[in-house]
Amino acid sequence: MTKIAPLALFLIIAAFFSTLQAREIKNDYCDYEMVVSTGPSRGPSTKLKVILEAIGGDDINTTNVVKNWGAMGPKHTYFLPNSNDIFRTRTRCLEQNFCVVLIQGKKGELKPHWYINNITVATKGPGVIDRFKTFRFISDNEFSSLWPGISDGECP
Known part of the structure; x- marks a missing residue:
């Protein structure tokens, strides 16, 4: 029994610090960079809303990606x-990887002829947060709906 007590104490302390570290990540800020690689036709000229959703449902969104994130x-x-x-922004860190990108423009603005080859999202933040992910269209490269999803299948 005396050998189990130190092990149990160690596990309790480790769990406490693990929980504390997870809470600190939520309060920290990360730098996000999104690179949109377009296809052979011109994109929308009006506001474009982008939502980056992480595993577990947390998300980062902007109602005007060019105005709020444009870095060029x-x-x-x-x-x-x-x-x-x-496009770049600095906002709260998300604990999980991104699993889907959603894009919205005015009705009819995104289709039928705007193409995106891919969207790459890089995340840098405190501790070990250093993520890089490229999303490709689920079907073809042409927008077919108001909310086209770009995913790699990780969202539950």
Whole structure:
């Protein structure tokens, strides 16, 4: 019994610090960078809403990705054919990896001829947070709905 007591105490302390570290991650801020690689046709000219959803349901969203995240300067034209556009933000860290990207524009603005090759999301933050993920369209590259999902199948 005396050998079990120190082990039990160690496990309780380890669980406490693990929980404390998980809570600290929620309060920390991370840098997010999203690179949108467009296809052969020009993208929307109006507001574009992007939601990055993580495993477990947490998400980061913006109602105007160009205005709020655009990192290529105020005179840059985003979503030109065959280009890579960079968007950055700093916000709370999410504990889990992203599993889906949702995009919304005005009705009819995204389809029928705007293509995205892929979207890459990089996350850097305190501790060991250093994630990099590329999302490709579920079907073809052309938008077929108001809320097209770009996923790699990790969302439950």
